[in-house]
Amino acid sequence: MTDYAASLGEDRIAYLEGLVDQARTAAAVFTQYTQEDVDRIVKPMVLAGMEQARHLATLAFEETKLGVLEDKAMKNMVATEFVYNYVKDKRTVGVMREFPERGLVEMAEPIGVIFSVTPITNPTATVLFKCIMAIKTRNAVIFGPHPLAWRCCFEAVRIMYEAAVKHGAPEGVFTCLESPTVPDNQYLMRHKDVRLVDATGGRGAVKAAYGSGKPALGVGPGNTPVYLEKTADLDMAVVDTITSKTFDNGTICASEQTVVIDDEVYDRVLEKFSALGAHICSAKETALLGRVLVDPETGMARPMAIGQKAIDIARAAGLAVKPDTKLLIAPIQGVGREHPLSVEKLFPVLAVYRAKSVDEALKVCVDVNRFGGLGHTAVVFSRNDEVIRKFGEVIDAGRVIVNSPGSIGALGGVYNDMVPTFSFGCGTGGGNSTTDNVNVYHYLNIKRVARRTQMPMWFRIPNQIYFNRNAVENLRQFPSRSTLIVTNPVLEQFGHVEVVRRNLPPQTVVHVLAIPEAEPEIGIVMLGLEALAANKADQIVALGGGSVIDAAKIMKLKYQSPQADLEELGAPFLDIRKRVAEYPTEKTNQLRLIAIPTTSGTGSEVTPFAVLFDKQRGRKVTLTDYSLSPDVAIVDPQFVMSMPKALTADTGIDCLVHALEAAVSVYGSPYTESHAMQAIRLAFRYLPIAYENPRDEEARSMMHNAACIAALAFSNASVGVNHALAHAFGARFGVAHGRANALMLPHVIAYNAAVPTKFMPSPHVRGYTAHKKYAQIADLLGLGGHTVAEKVDRLIAATEQLLDRLAVPRSIALLGIAEEDFARAVPELAQIAFDDPSWRTNPRMPLLNELADLFWSAYRGRGLAKAAGPSEQPTAAEGLVYANK
Amino acid sequence: MPISETCLNIDGARAAQSLQEALTALDTAGGEMVLDFSSVRRVDAGALRAMEKLAAAAGDKAVKVGLRGVNIDVYKALKLIKLASRFSFPA
Ligand SMILES: NC(=O)c1ccc[n+]([C@@H]2O[C@H](COP(=O)([O-])OP(=O)(O)OC[C@H]3O[C@@H](n4cnc5c(N)ncnc54)[C@H](O)[C@@H]3O)[C@@H](O)[C@H]2O)c1
Ligand SMILES: [Fe+2]
Numbered sequence: 021m022t023d024y025a026a027s028l029g030e031d032r033i034a035y036l037e038g039l040v041d042q043a044r045t046a047a048a049v050f051t052q053y054t055q056e057d058v059d060r061i062v063k064p065m066v067l068a069g070m071e072q073a074r075h076l077a078t079l080a081f082e083e084t085k086l087g088v089l090e091d092k093a094m095k096n097m098v099a100t101e102f103v104y105n106y107v108k109d110k111r112t113v114g115v116m117r118e119f120p121e122r123g124l125v126e127m128a129e130p131i132g133v134i135f136s137v138t139p140i141t142n143p144t145a146t147v148l149f150k151c152i153m154a155i156k157t158r159n160a161v162i163f164g165p166h167p168l169a170w171r172c173c174f175e176a177v178r179i180m181y182e183a184a185v186k187h188g189a190p191e192g193v194f195t196c197l198e199s200p201t202v203p204d205n206q207y208l209m210r211h212k213d214v215r216l217v218d219a220t221g222g223r224g225a226v227k228a229a230y231g232s233g234k235p236a237l238g239v240g241p242g243n244t245p246v247y248l249e250k251t252a253d254l255d256m257a258v259v260d261t262i263t264s265k266t267f268d269n270g271t272i273c274a275s276e277q278t279v280v281i282d283d284e285v286y287d288r289v290l291e292k293f294s295a296l297g298a299h300i301c302s303a304k305e306t307a308l309l310g311r312v313l314v315d316p317e318t319g320m321a322r323p324m325a326i327g328q329k330a331i332d333i334a335r336a337a338g339l340a341v342k343p344d345t346k347l348l349i350a351p352i353q354g355v356g357r358e359h360p361l362s363v364e365k366l367f368p369v370l371a372v373y374r375a376k377s378v379d380e381a382l383k384v385c386v387d388v389n390r391f392g393g394l395g396h397t398a399v400v401f402s403r404n405d406e407v408i409r410k411f412g413e414v415i416d417a418g419r420v421i422v423n424s425p426g427s428i429g430a431l432g433g434v435y436n437d438m439v440p441t442f443s444f445g446c447g448t449g450g451g452n453s454t455t456d457n458v459n460v461y462h463y464l465n466i467k468r469v470a471r472r473t474q475m476p477m478w479f480r481i482p483n484q485i486y487f488n489r490n491a492v493e494n495l496r497q498f499p500s501r502s503t504l505i506v507t508n509p510v511l512e513q514f515g516h517v518e519v520v521r522r523n524l525p526p527q528t529v530v531h532v533l534a535i536p537e538a539e540p541e542i543g544i545v546m547l548g549l550e551a552l553a554a555n556k557a558d559q560i561v562a563l564g565g566g567s568v569i570d571a572a573k574i575m576k577l578k579y580q581s582p583q584a585d586l587e588e589l590g591a592p593f594l595d596i597r598k599r600v601a602e603y604p605t606e607k608t609n610q611l612r613l614i615a616i617p618t619t620s621g622t623g624s625e626v627t628p629f630a631v632l633f634d635k636q637r638g639r640k641v642t643l644t645d646y647s648l649s650p651d652v653a654i655v656d657p658q659f660v661m662s663m664p665k666a667l668t669a670d671t672g673i674d675c676l677v678h679a680l681e682a683a684v685s686v687y688g689s690p691y692t693e694s695h696a697m698q699a700i701r702l703a704f705r706y707l708p709i710a711y712e713n714p715r716d717e718e719a720r721s722m723m724h725n726a727a728c729i730a731a732l733a734f735s736n737a738s739v740g741v742n743h744a745l746a747h748a749f750g751a752r753f754g755v756a757h758g759r760a761n762a763l764m765l766p767h768v769i770a771y772n773a774a775v776p777t778k779f780m781p782s783p784h785v786r787g788y789t790a791h792k793k794y795a796q797i798a799d800l801l802g803l804g805g806h807t808v809a810e811k812v813d814r815l816i817a818a819t820e821q822l823l824d825r826l827a828v829p830r831s832i833a834l835l836g837i838a839e840e841d842f843a844r845a846v847p848e849l850a851q852i853a854f855d856d857p858s859w860r861t862n863p864r865m866p867l868l869n870e871l872a873d874l875f876w877s878a879y880r881g882r883g884l885a886k887a888a889g890p891s892e893q894p895t896a897a898e899g900l901v902y903a904n905k
Numbered sequence: 906m907p908i909s910e911t912c913l914n915i916d917g918a919r920a921a922q923s924l925q926e927a928l929t930a931l932d933t934a935g936g937e938m939v940l941d942f943s944s945v946r947r948v949d950a951g952a953l954r955a956m957e958k959l960a961a962a963a964g965d966k967a968v969k970v971g972l973r974g975v976n977i978d979v980y981k982a983l984k985l986i987k988l989a990s991r992f993s994f995p996a
Contacts, residue, residue: 042950044986048985048986049947049950051978051981052948052982132985190949191951192950
């Protein structure tokens with residue numbers, strides 16, 4: 021048995037257990053009540069409290085012998101009427117608040133049994149306030165009043181209880197300790213059935229509450245500084261301060277303790293205080309008061325002074341003051357133990373300090389606040405908004421009261437729009453969990469019911485795409501003084517550059533920058549920037565494959581916004597809408613980018629992506645932003661007729677992979693899906709023809725369109741794990757992008773079609789659909805099969821056949837890469853692939869070991885891949901499954 | 906040994922009293938007693954006390970008490986004062 025329990029004795033423990041039992045039963049019964057039930061109870065309680073306000077104030081005054089009876093009556097009224105006014109329309113049962121546009125509903129759950137400690141300074145008002153909160157929130161409360169104020173509290177609880185039960189509250193909903201002791205409190209604070217300790221009181225009670233190991237609301241002591249700045253309305257400031265500091269003889273813990281006054285107005289302010297009944301102490305009197313009122317041992321004000329009248333305090337200290345003195349004003353020269361009156365004084369003694377500057381004033385206020393009042397309350401009187409803002413910024417107080425009385429101001433609802441309370445949260449500074457004015461929301465467990473929301477999606481594409489033979493003629497409609505054609509030497513040799521030059525407007529000055537035939541790296545981009553600047557270009561025509569177009573995109577980005585930091589812009593991200601990197605919006609130079617692809621694969625002419633090769637690290641960095649999308653795309657098949665067979669195959673497969681990945685992407689939408697499906701159909705049909713018969717204009721044209729159409733899909737749905745693998749592998753072993761993709765493709769389809777080890781969190785998709793989508797693709801291609809698994813198998817087989825026709829090696833091993841070399845590379849390749857943003861939209865979340873396995877599957881070769889996905893047949897209704905269906 | 910079952914209706918309007926009667930019926934009940942709570946919308950402190958007593962007495966007499974038709978609000982109240990585990994809730 022613990023010490024405190026041992027000191028209680030059996031009878032007392034039985035008594036306390038009885039209180040808990042009643043409260044527990046009441047709390048259980050209460051859970052069945054509706055909002056209407058509780059509202060029906062609260063109102064008559066408030067009326068009863070109002071009616072008994074003076075009676076309870078009298079009891080409190082007689083029992084505690086501190087404060088002012090009339091003020092106590094007023095506090096009882098604020099605690100009932102003002103609190104009621106705040107809570108009456110609040111929903112505290114079931115649904116509290118709904119945010120339909122965010123799909124959020126907040127619901128209230130009562131706490132159960134609350135053990136509530138109440139203070140000697142505001143005994144009955146605190147009880148009334150807490151009873152109203154408890155009924156409104158369907159909780160049962162056991163009150164542990166201050167031992168020197170328990171009788172008045174007992175009566176306040178009785179009045180509230182009778183009114184409540186009469187109107188339907190559960191039996192036992194409030195109880196109050198008779199002749200309470202510290203061990204009683206300790207016992208109840210630790211009781212297993214007490215769910216929350218709510219301690220409003222002195223340091224000891226609050227500390228015990230937090231030390232109980234229970235969730236607690238403990239509100240600490242204050243030491244309210246007031247800054248009376250020179251621009252303030254001095255009359256108002258003085259009257260407000262006297263009103264507040266003398267209210268209930270200064271017992272409210274938010275009341276003013278030290279007023280820091282600007283030098284310029286100091287004398288005038290003191291005169292005004294004096295004229296309204298304050299006694300201004302001499303230095304000697306101040307020292308005397310300090311000795312009498314503050315215990316030098318603890319450095320704290322002596323309890324006997326709390327809530328006493330100014331004249332009684334003066335008399336006790338041996339000061340001669342006028343009989344109508346309301347307030348004793350003690351000028352102090354600093355803050356801290358050596359200035360005793362700089363502490364919290366819950367009686368009508370107010371320290372004042374003369375400050376030579378705003379800076380000094382703020383420092384002294386900070387000192388006062390941090391001398392025992394951290395997190396509580398501070399007051400500023402000023403007409404200077406800047407001063408008010410600065411004060412709010414530097415003072416660590418839960419309540420910064422502006423141009424109004426501290427104590428009544430902090431109570432909320434009278435002088436301002438703060439929440440009415442008799443419990444001031446002091447934040448972590450005061451050892452509390454909140455800086456709020458405690459009210460009903462602190463007596464509830466608030467539950468959030470969060471519906472799946474439909475994220476806004478997009479379909480963004482360049483607004484001008486010209487296609488079919490001689491689409492290049494459209495160049496004429498874009499006026500330009502100086503155009504830079506970025507291209508490869510080989511394309512110049514084929515005469516493609518000449519065709520472009522001919523089709524530019526006659527007055528345009530044309531410059532050509534032929535960049536090496538390799539994936540772009542930063543050196544190439546710098547060359548481009550020099551050429552653009554030297555020629556004052558206003559337009560780039562990117563004529564080439566993905567490498568050229570990507571280089572041109574980055575040139576444009578850097579030319580328009582030289583401050584763009586490519587390293588930062590290429591940083592990894594999870595969701596493009598939430599990523600950290602910000603693409604520049606400010607443009608130093610204007611530049612139009614027209615993309616004319618000479619390969620049918622990347623679709624870079626319409627995508628927001630640009631791949632940069634980081635030579636130093638031997639890896640690719642993908643920049644992604646819609647500002648990178650070219651302004652105009654010209655998809656003219658005359659430029660692809662010259663593609664050699666291998667390039668046709670590689671780039672064609674890249675197109676197919678874009679479409680297949682977009683089709684199963686978790687960012688897929690009906691908009692992207694229609695494009696992806698069309699591109700897949702075209703690629704399966706025309707890629708082998710274009711490959712086998714390079715002069716077939718129709719096949720070339722269709723493949724050129726397919727690449728662009730696939731890009732329209734993946735520009736918005738993005739790609740998947742196939743690209744992540746291909747980027748890593750291609751960069752490490754110098755394998756062309758399309759070929760690297762091809763080597764992975766059948767394995768990735770099988771992988772995505774299988775039941776994932778880990779599902780990708782994807783709010784846009786309902787259920788796992790990748791295998792069903794592959795089955796639909798198989799249907800689109802007329803591959804036959806009955807079950808989903810069969811269809812997926814057939815799609816894989818058809819893909820493998822296509823790759824065979826295109827003479828793509830069946831394995832990485834066949835590229836001549838030794839197994840030991842590959843084995844050494846795989847762990848790092850898996851990591852690089854994992855860091856690649858491409859897979860973030862993959863339907864299946866890849867694990868590192870799965871990425872390594874995929875690399876190995878590709879190494880060993882195709883023909884081994886088998887789908888192991890669920891085998892159910894997709895129903896027509898399931899079709900393409902989207903969150904926004 | 907065949908188990909005889911006693912079925913009682915708990916009157917929603919006077920649940921505490923009705924439960925008191927069930928307590929008396931425990932004496933004559935066989936191994937099992939089923940109380941029909943279908944008409945009980947809410948339980949008050951009196952009813953909860955009566956259930957507490959009933960659970961204790963049933964324990965002593967080795968009678969299993971099942972509560973049928975208990976609504977979710979009442980069920981939650983029983984759960985909160987840890988009474989739910991002392992009864993069964995047949996469908
Ligand atoms: N930006 C995007 O959206 C996107 C998408 C996928 C891939 N990529 C990137 O694109 C690059 C690959 O682009 P690519 O596949 O078009 O290859 P590429 O641009 O690297 O061109 C490959 C080679 O073919 C030559 N060539 C291009 N067109 C020709 C033609 N008509 N006739 C003869 N030769 C021609 C080029 O000069 C070059 O030597 C990679 O860096 C890849 O990462 C970008
Ligand atoms: Fe690609």
